[in-house]
Amino acid sequence: MSTVPGYHGRYLRVDLSERTSREVPWPDGVLRSFLGGGGLGTWVLRRETPDGVDPLSPESPLVFVFSPLVGSPLTTSAKFAVLAKSPLTGRINDSLSSSHFAISGKRTGYDAIVIVGAAEGATTLVVTPDGVRFESAETEWGLGSRETGQRVRDRLGGEWGGFRVAAIGPAGERLVHFATISHDARHAGRGGLGAVMGSKRLKAIAVAGDRVVSFADPGRLVEISRDLSKRSLGPATAKYRELGTVDNLVTFNRLGSLPTRNFQGGVFAEASMLSPESLEADRDRTRTSCAACTIGCEHIFPLAGSGQEEGGGVRMEYENLFALGPLCGVSDPRAVLAASALCDELGLDTISTGASIAFAMECAERGLVEIPGLRFGNGDAMLSMIDDIGNRREWGDLLAEGTRAAAERIGGESQSFAPHVKGLEIPGYEPRALQAMALGFAVGTRGADHNRSGAYEVDFSPEVGRIDAEPGTIEPVVRVEDEAVLMDSLILCKFLRGVFEDRVAGMAELLRPVTGWDVSPEELRETAGRIVTAKKAYNIAQGWTPAEDTLPQRFFEEPLGEGGSQGAQLDPDRLAAQIRAYNLQRGWTAEGYVPEDRLVALGLA
Amino acid sequence: MDGEGTSGVTVEFFGIARQRAGRTRIVVCRGLESTRLGDVLLAAAERLPELAGECLDGSRPQDGYLANINARRFTTDPDTPIRAGDHVLLLAADAGG
Numbered sequence: 001m002s003t004v005p006g007y008h009g010r011y012l013r014v015d016l017s018e019r020t021s022r023e024v025p026w027p028d029g030v031l032r033s034f035l036g037g038g039g040l041g042t043w044v045l046r047r048e049t050p051d052g053v054d055p056l057s058p059e060s061p062l063v064f065v066f067s068p069l070v071g072s073p074l075t076t077s078a079k080f081a082v083l084a085k086s087p088l089t090g091r092i093n094d095s096l097s098s099s100h101f102a103i104s105g106k107r108t109g110y111d112a113i114v115i116v117g118a119a120e121g122a123t124t125l126v127v128t129p130d131g132v133r134f135e136s137a138e139t140e141w142g143l144g145s146r147e148t149g150q151r152v153r154d155r156l157g158g159e160w161g162g163f164r165v166a167a168i169g170p171a172g173e174r175l176v177h178f179a180t181i182s183h184d185a186r187h188a189g190r191g192g193l194g195a196v197m198g199s200k201r202l203k204a205i206a207v208a209g210d211r212v213v214s215f216a217d218p219g220r221l222v223e224i225s226r227d228l229s230k231r232s233l234g235p236a237t238a239k240y241r242e243l244g245t246v247d248n249l250v251t252f253n254r255l256g257s258l259p260t261r262n263f264q265g266g267v268f269a270e271a272s273m274l275s276p277e278s279l280e281a282d283r284d285r286t287r288t289s290c291a292a293c294t295i296g297c298e299h300i301f302p303l304a305g306s307g308q309e310e311g312g313g314v315r316m317e318y319e320n321l322f323a324l325g326p327l328c329g330v331s332d333p334r335a336v337l338a339a340s341a342l343c344d345e346l347g348l349d350t351i352s353t354g355a356s357i358a359f360a361m362e363c364a365e366r367g368l369v370e371i372p373g374l375r376f377g378n379g380d381a382m383l384s385m386i387d388d389i390g391n392r393r394e395w396g397d398l399l400a401e402g403t404r405a406a407a408e409r410i411g412g413e414s415q416s417f418a419p420h421v422k423g424l425e426i427p428g429y430e431p432r433a434l435q436a437m438a439l440g441f442a443v444g445t446r447g448a449d450h451n452r453s454g455a456y457e458v459d460f461s462p463e464v465g466r467i468d469a470e471p472g473t474i475e476p477v478v479r480v481e482d483e484a485v486l487m488d489s490l491i492l493c494k495f496l497r498g499v500f501e502d503r504v505a506g507m508a509e510l511l512r513p514v515t516g517w518d519v520s521p522e523e524l525r526e527t528a529g530r531i532v533t534a535k536k537a538y539n540i541a542q543g544w545t546p547a548e549d550t551l552p553q554r555f556f557e558e559p560l561g562e563g564g565s566q567g568a569q570l571d572p573d574r575l576a577a578q579i580r581a582y583n584l585q586r587g588w589t590a591e592g593y594v595p596e597d598r599l600v601a602l603g604l605a
Numbered sequence: 606m607d608g609e610g611t612s613g614v615t616v617e618f619f620g621i622a623r624q625r626a627g628r629t630r631i632v633v634c635r636g637l638e639s640t641r642l643g644d645v646l647l648a649a650a651e652r653l654p655e656l657a658g659e660c661l662d663g664s665r666p667q668d669g670y671l672a673n674i675n676a677r678r679f680t681t682d683p684d685t686p687i688r689a690g691d692h693v694l695l696l697a698a699d700a701g702g
Contacts, residue, residue, distance in 0.1 A: 456700055467677065
């Protein structure tokens with residue numbers, strides 16, 4: 001079997017029901033056509049997922065995918081993707097994360113690990129170059145992911161130089177539809193892949209090995225790695241290094257684009273209490289980085305008196321800050337930090353958790369539900385509800401299904417303000433104030449998502465007006481989505497975006513010495529279109545309809561009331577026209593279906 | 606126009622620009638009824654030399670930075686008309702979260 005540099009040339013397919021595994025070679029051309037990470041994972045999912053499968057059934061595959069850059073000296077390349085059909089959306093979901101798990105996982109000798117079936121009892125899957133072991137995880141069941149990881153590592157010892165572990169917390173065990181998969185205190189966060197893992201009674205995956213891949217031009221790779229590292233320490237990443245993404249909160253508030261009180265507004269009067277300066281006022285912030293990263297955007301805050309100091313504090317980013325702060329009307333930094341830490345411990349996606357609670361708070365304030373104490377601004381009630389969601393108690397059991405499902409049960413007008421697209425809760429980019437992002441949310445194959453689309457970049461540019469996005473919005477929205485899908489497939493951190501003069505050309509330059517492919521920017525752009533279309537084709541096979549590509553009614557009917565985006569609202573006709581234009585730009589029908597000849601042209605038939 | 610004309614242009618700083626400026630805002634171009642973005646940014650850099658180079662490139666925002674007029678419209682064009690009473694926000698273009 002010939003092997004492309006940067007790859008092992010095969011994936012491992014594990015059947016938990018049968019307790020078997022086998023190696024599967026990549027068919028010719030697949031690696032160059034799908035690269036790695038989210039792209040290659042999409043190819044695997046299309047091959048392995050039965051149409052209409054229940055995401056939490058044994059037949060539903062869970063896929064861990066590495067990438068050709070993992071193990072190289074390129075900064076931010078220690079990343080992996082996890083993919084499955086989301087229990088939250090019923091659509092494709094790829095969650096990316098960074099950690100030593102990526103490096104150790106690739107050293108097992110596989111480019112991906114595909115898991116099907118379900119174990120009879122709580123299980124830890126151990127993968128090394130020697131093969132696969134299925135070990136009992138009964139003693140870890142019920143524990144948080146951090147403690148689980150430590151116990152598994154201690155038990156497995158120093159074999160292969162030590163193991164790295166990805167695990168689920170109690171939320172994943174209880175099939176909370178937005179449960180995470182965690183490792184090295186980081187998370188594959190969105191879309192509920194932790195629940196997919198829990199449905200297989202798979203508590204943890206431990207990986208270790210010594211298999212390294214060759215690179216086509218090691219000298220050139222070292223040269224460009226040094227250059228990229230140097231650029232990664234320049235002004236383009238200063239914001240992330242010095243302030244972290246939490247800095248967005250104050251800026252977004254000034255622009256009226258900070259989602260507040262379940263998207264009822266874009267300005268939070270108490271935002272200054274959650275500014276980086278306020279968070280640091282009586283806390284010693286520390287900074288760290290992902291494995292193999294020179295940027296170091298992780299800003300860690302201690303939680304006085306909570307016992308979190310021993311665990312290294314809590315990592316605060318814009319998304320957990322916005323979701324557990326302004327979105328729930330909470331301005332007490334202690335409550336927001338504690339809520340974030342509790343989500344980490346239980347294994348909950350902070351965006352969906354905050355959005356679900358904010359939605360319930362609005363339902364309670366409107367009298368649609370009776371939940372004592374759950375009102376905007378009540379940090380204690382928010383903390384209590386997080387615990388109830390993670391443990392599926394009382395109202396938490398319903399909210400654990402996400403806002404779409406909760407609104408269907410609660411009824412009334414609640415569906416008009418349940419903050420989701422395709423079931424995935426909306427992140428911290430107010431769509432009325434950032435209307436290119438609104439389009440990105442609507443057409444996103446994962447649902448409302450700022451990482452796969454990245455269309456907020458278009459809003460934060462002179463290219464189009466962010467509140468009255470013109471017809472010229474389509475091309476840049478497609479362009480940044482293509483760039484994002486390439487970064488998610490190589491995989492590189494998106495915080496590197498600013499260091500490339502031409503992102504696609506820059507990524508081609510990185511890929512050449514790794515793989516030896518004489519890949520051009522034009523080829524990569526076609527690859528991006530192929531991957532986005534493959535995701536769309538997956539969704540269509542799983543039941544997608546054009547009606548899903550929209551946003552909640554609130555955004556069309558309620559203009560923003562104050563601040564920098566005062567009066568902004570979405571126009572349904574304009575958004576529908578933009579969606580049609582987007583679909584046509586992608587080579588699909590205006591409704592969003594993929595014609596057979598397009599599938600053939602992209603090698604997806 | 607006299608009242609507005611003497612109020613100047615407020616430059617607000619966010620993120621790294623705020624860190625470098627050491628303050629949240631300054632007022633420049635007092636006494637002018639109208640001007641252009643480039644002159645506002647030059648005036649800001651004159652008052653706060655720490656901004657030059659990293660956040661400002663002469664009369665333009667540095668690469669990776671944007672100006673925003675009155676919290677609505679983003680621009681990097683130094684010829685953008687600015688009126689007395691306007692607010693010019695200086696912020697990083699990368700809004701990844």
